[in-house]
Amino acid sequence: MPLSLHAALVPGWLQVLGSCRGLIDKAEAHCAAHGLDEAELVETRLFGDMRPFKYQIKSCTVHSRLAVEHARSGIAGPDFNSSPETLAALGAQLDDTIAFLEALDPAEFETFFGRDVVFTIPGTDYRREYTAENFLLGFSRPNFHFHATTAYALLRMKGVAIGKVNYLGAWPTRG
């Protein structure tokens, strides 16, 4: 018995997006409890030239919702929109992304198989061609987990009281 492309991707995205949404609440509670300015967490980085928490959270939307939009159009590229600047705005963006993914029709995903997706970076000659299923499984999915885990790692490094279960979220257990 095979899987649908939707089953291989969307429940896993929703599981971790739900976790990230919970991390935003944990970050808010941490700032309130310690009298911290929330920019302390929103702007935090692992290293001077690495991107901040707000970018990591924005990228969870880019590599799930926008990935599906790219699979639909066949045209993909980096997202140059600025990141939401507050925990409330980051939370709202994740809420929108979750609602978008929950509403997807599994039958639509079946039409993605074999379709071309071309990823280009404007102003450069970077160009990579994928089938839509390989784009989603081999480009979007590892990117998604990369940014979600890095968002978690940033909060963990800053001393927010979280553990790996806060990343893994609601497991798809029986019953």
Place this chain on the structure above:
Amino acid sequence: MPLSLHAATIPGWLQVLGATRKLIDTARDHCAEHDLPQAELVDARLIEDMLPLKYQIKSCAVHSRGAIEGVRQGTFSPDMTEPPATFAALAERLDETIAFLEGLDPAELDRFIGRDMVFTIGSKFRREFTAENFLLGFSQPNLYFHATTAYDLLRMKGVKIGKGDFLGAMPVKG
């Protein structure tokens, strides 16, 4: 056109394991170049009470090869073995894991679908899954979590890597 369970998991796992395998060589070279003891990176942590790089790398094997072996038996529990403590031993662990996954028969994974799987910690904690939900909803996020944390640790320590070194060989056409 549906997807086999193998296609939904194993190529993606091999992609990130291959990238992580290369990160070990990059970390080793970084130590040689900066005259750092290996332990500086092998034992690096994001914060004191978090587990070190060597544990993150070991966990990539636990949540890929270990996950498949768990499904074969119908049961999985946390791995309590000591992580390899040198770059050479960590690399060997990943090489064995990659060879194991490359040797899997897709038909075997198809037979996993619908099979019972239980995750236990000691005698009190018990969660039941179908095998496919265990692999997709437990093992896979764990694998990506530990692989990314390993990358993040090296990045934080100033090793010269970028996201492309995490993404590895992307499945482009041709």
